Amino acid sequence: MLKIENLTTSFGSVIALDGVSMTAQESKITTVIGANGAGKSTLLRTISGLESPSAGSITWDGRSIVGLKPEDIVRAGIAHVPEGHAVISELSVEENINMGSLFRRRSHKSDVAASLDEMYQLFPRLQERRKQLAGTLSGGERQMLAISRALVSRPKLLLLDEPSLGLAPLVVEQIIDCVNTLCRSTGLTVLLVEQNANTALGVADHGVLLALGKVVADRPAAELKADSSLRAAYLGY
Amino acid sequence: MDTFLAALFSGTSRGAIYALVALGLVIVWRGAGVVNFAQMGQAMFSTYIASTLIQNGNSYWVGFFVALFAGAALGALLDVLVMRPLSNKKKTELLSSESMRAAIPVIASLGILGVLQALAGIIWAAEERGFPAPAAQEGFTVAGSVMPFTSFDVFVISIVLITLTMTTIFFKKTGVGLAMRATALNQEVARLSGIRTNFTRTLSWAISGAASSLAGLLITPTSNLSPNTLDLVLIIGFTAAVVGGLDSPAGAVLGGFIVGLVISFVTFYLSPEDVFISILAVLLIVLIVKPRGILGGKDSRRV
Numbered sequence: 001m002l003k004i005e006n007l008t009t010s011f012g013s014v015i016a017l018d019g020v021s022m023t024a025q026e027s028k029i030t031t032v033i034g035a036n037g038a039g040k041s042t043l044l045r046t047i048s049g050l051e052s053p054s055a056g057s058i059t060w061d062g063r064s065i066v067g068l069k070p071e072d073i074v075r076a077g078i079a080h081v082p083e084g085h086a087v088i089s090e091l092s093v094e095e096n097i098n099m100g101s102l103f104r105r106r107s108h109k110s111d112v113a114a115s116l117d118e119m120y121q122l123f124p125r126l127q128e129r130r131k132q133l134a135g136t137l138s139g140g141e142r143q144m145l146a147i148s149r150a151l152v153s154r155p156k157l158l159l160l161d162e163p164s165l166g167l168a169p170l171v172v173e174q175i176i177d178c179v180n181t182l183c184r185s186t187g188l189t190v191l192l193v194e195q196n197a198n199t200a201l202g203v204a205d206h207g208v209l210l211a212l213g214k215v216v217a218d219r220p221a222a223e224l225k226a227d228s229s230l231r232a233a234y235l236g237y
Numbered sequence: 238m239d240t241f242l243a244a245l246f247s248g249t250s251r252g253a254i255y256a257l258v259a260l261g262l263v264i265v266w267r268g269a270g271v272v273n274f275a276q277m278g279q280a281m282f283s284t285y286i287a288s289t290l291i292q293n294g295n296s297y298w299v300g301f302f303v304a305l306f307a308g309a310a311l312g313a314l315l316d317v318l319v320m321r322p323l324s325n326k327k328k329t330e331l332l333s334s335e336s337m338r339a340a341i342p343v344i345a346s347l348g349i350l351g352v353l354q355a356l357a358g359i360i361w362a363a364e365e366r367g368f369p370a371p372a373a374q375e376g377f378t379v380a381g382s383v384m385p386f387t388s389f390d391v392f393v394i395s396i397v398l399i400t401l402t403m404t405t406i407f408f409k410k411t412g413v414g415l416a417m418r419a420t421a422l423n424q425e426v427a428r429l430s431g432i433r434t435n436f437t438r439t440l441s442w443a444i445s446g447a448a449s450s451l452a453g454l455l456i457t458p459t460s461n462l463s464p465n466t467l468d469l470v471l472i473i474g475f476t477a478a479v480v481g482g483l484d485s486p487a488g489a490v491l492g493g494f495i496v497g498l499v500i501s502f503v504t505f506y507l508s509p510e511d512v513f514i515s516i517l518a519v520l521l522i523v524l525i526v527k528p529r530g531i532l533g534g535k536d537s538r539r540v
Contacts, residue, residue: 048429074431082429088422091415099419102412103431153431 001026002047002078002157002191007056009039009046016042018213019056024157024206027187029180031200031221034210035234040193041083043210044159047191048080049073060157075103079155083162085142089135093126093145096134100149112152119148122178140171147175151182157189158182164196172196176203197235201225209234243385244505245498250390252497253397254456258474259481259489260404261449266483267421268441271320271342277467277474278353279315279446280453283308284462285361287454288368297371304454305447312446316439319345357464365466370458393455400451401490404444408486417441473500476516480523482530491531495519 002024009017016039024030032040045051047058049070058065065073070080079100087096097119101112120127123144129137134145143163150158160179164172180203183190194200201207207224209217211234217224224230258277265273286307287300323341357363372388408414419427420437428434452474453467460466473496481492496516503515523531 050425050429070428071431071433074429080429082425086423086426086429088419088426090422091418095415095418098412099415099427099430099432102416105412149426149430 001061002189003057003059004043004047005057005059007043007046007053007058009042009051009053016213017046017053020210020213020215022208022215022218024189024191026189027183028205029183029190029192029203030206030208031192031194031204032208032210033194033197033200033224033235035236036195037212038210039213040195040210041161042213044080044161044191044193045082047073048078048159050080050082071103074153074155077154077156078159079150079153079157080159081146081150081161081163083165085139085146085165087134087137087142087145087149089133091134092131093134093137094130096145097126097148097152101152101154104153111154115152115154119152122151122182123148139167140175143167143171143175144178147179155188157191160190160192162193162195164194164199172199176200179203197231198225239385240505244502246386246390247505248498248501249494250393250497251501252494253394254452254493255470255474255477255497256490256493257397257400257448257452257455258470259478259493260401260486261445261452262475262478263483263486263489264441264445264448266478267486268417268445269316269320269342269438270339271346272475272483273346273442273445274343274471275315275346275349275353276445276449277453277471278350279308279311280449280470281462281464281467282311282353282357283446283450284368284453284457284467285357288366288457288462289361291369297369301371301454304450308450308453309443309447312442312444313439315349315446316442319349320442321435321438354464361464363464365461365463368454368457368462374458389458396451396455400448404448404486413437413440473516476520479530480520482527482533485530485532488530488532 004023005021007017007020008015020039020043032043034040042051046053049065049068053066060076060078065076068076088099091099097116101115105112125141126144126148129141134142137145147163163175167175176199179190179192182188192200192204201221201224204221207219207221208215209224209230216234217230261276262273265271265276283304287304290300290303291297320342323345370389372392374387374389376383376385376387378384408418416427416432417437417440419430419432420434424434452470456470457466474493477492477496478489479492480495481488481490496519499515499519500512503511527533
C-alpha cells in the first residue's frame with residue numbers, strides 16, 4: 001500500500017502540492033483527477049523521486065521512500081510512466097523495453113527474457129515493430145511502449161501519467177482496458193492520473209480529486225462519478 | 238602518383254587519431270553534456286606517465302597499458318571530484334539560469350586543462366621529449382623503392398579500427414552500453430528505468446579518457462611530448478567532431494578521417510601553412526550546408 005501524508009512540493013515560490021494526503025490500496029486502481037495545473041503530475045513525480053518534497057511523507061510497503069533516488073524507487077517496485085508517452089525516440093522498440101529491465105539482468109536473467117515476451121504478447125504491435133526506432137511509432141504505440149518499459153521492471157505499483165493524452169478514443173479505451181486487465185489479473189496496484197475524468201473514474205476503484213494542489217474529494221470512484229456538483233465545480237462539465 | 242599515395246596514407250593514419258580524439262569528445266558530450274576541453278590535457282598527462290615508465294626501463298607495452306588505464310582513471314576522477322559536484326542543482330542555485338549551468342562545466346574543463354599542464358610542467362619539466370613508437374617509422378621497401386607508408390602507420394590504423402569496432406559493439410550490444418546511450422538521450426526516462434546515471438556518466442568520462450590517451454600515445458611519436466603539444470590535436474579533433482556531428486559517434490569517426498585527409502592533402506599539394514585555413518573552410522562549408530554536422534541528428538538539443 002502507498003500512503004501519502006501532508007505532502008508538499010514547491011517550485012520556487014509556486015506551491016504545486018499543498019499538504020496532500022491519500023492512499024493507493026493494494027491491487028486496486030486509484031485515480032487522481034483534476035484540471036490542468038492541479039498538481040497531478042507533480043504528485044507522481046514526487047512519488048517516483050524526480051521531485052523532492054519540502055514536507056510530508058510517502059510510505060511504501062511500510063517504509064519511507066522520501067529522499068530515495070528515482071533509480072532506487074524503481075528497485076523498490078514503483079514504476080512511473082511519465083506524461084507524454086515518454087520513450088526514447090532514438091532507440092529501437094526492443095531497446096526501449098530492455099532498458100526497463102537492465103537493473104535486473106544479473107539477478108533475474110531468465111525472467112528478463114520472459115518479461116520481454118510477455119510485453120510482446122500484451123502488445124503484439126510492438127513485436128511487429130521491435131527493430132524500428134521508437135520515434136517512428138504512432139502515439140498509441142508509443143504509450144504501449146512506455147508502459148511496457150515500466151512493466152518489465154516487475155513493479156508492484158504502476159504510476160501512469162495521462163496515458164490518454166493526445167490519443168484517439170479507441171486507442172485510449174484499448175490502453176485503459178489493458179491496464180484494467182493487468183490490475184485485475186496480476187494484482188498490480190495502479191495510480192492513474194487523468195484529465196479525462198470520465199474514462200478514469202469508469203475504470204478506477206477509488207478517486208481523488210485535486211484542485212490547486214489540494215485534495216478536495218477522496219471517495220469511491222463510482223460515488224465521485226455520480227456527484228454532478230463536484231464535477232461542475234472542478235472539472236467543468 | 239607517389240605524392241597522392243603518400244598523402245592518402247598519412248592522411249588516413251592521422252585521421253584515425255583525430256577520429257579517436259573526436260570520439261572521446263562526443264562520448265563525454267553525449268554522456269555528460271560537457272564539451273571537455275581538458276581531454277587532451279588528460280591524454281598528455283597519461284602519455285607522460287607512459288614515457289616515464291618506459292624511460293625507467295619498462296617495456297613499451299607496460300607504458301602503453303598503464304597509460305590507457307591512467308587515462309580512464311583520470312577521466313573518472315575528474316567527473317567524480319569536479320563535474321558531479323558542479324552539476325549539483327542545490328549548490329549552483331546562485332547561478333540558476335540554464336545557460337550558466339551548461340557553461341560552468343565547460344569553464345571548469347578549461348581550468349582542469351590549465352592545472353594539468355602546470356602540473357606536468359612541474360613534475361616532468363616543460364621541455365619537449367621524444368616518445369617511442371612500437372613499430373618502425375621508415376617506409377616499407379617494395380621492389381627497391383621506399384613506399385610512403387610505415388609499419389607504424391599500419392599499427393596506428395589497425396589499433397584505431399579495433400578500438401572503434403570494440404566501442405561500437407560495446408554501445409550496441411551490451412547492457413551497460415544501452416544504459417549509457419539511454420542516459421545520453423534522455424536522463425529522466427533512464428533514471429525512471431532504474432539506470433544509475435551517475436555511474437554511466439562517470440563511465441563515459443573513463444571511456445573517453447582511455448580513448449584520448451590512446452590518441453596521445455599514437456600521436457606523440459611523430460610530434461614529441463610537452464605539456465602543450467596536444468593542444469592543437471584537441472582543436473583539430475574538436476573540428477572533426479563538429480564536422481561529423483557532435484551528437485554522433487559514427488560522425489566523429491567520419492569527421493576525423495575527413496579532417497585528417499584534408500590536412501594531409503593540403504600539406505602535400507599546397508603547403509603546410511594552408512592547413513588551418515583549409516580546415517576552417519571545411520568547417521564553414523559543413524556548418525552552412527548541414528549545421529548539425531554530416532551525421533548529426535535532426536532535432537536540436539541544447540545548442
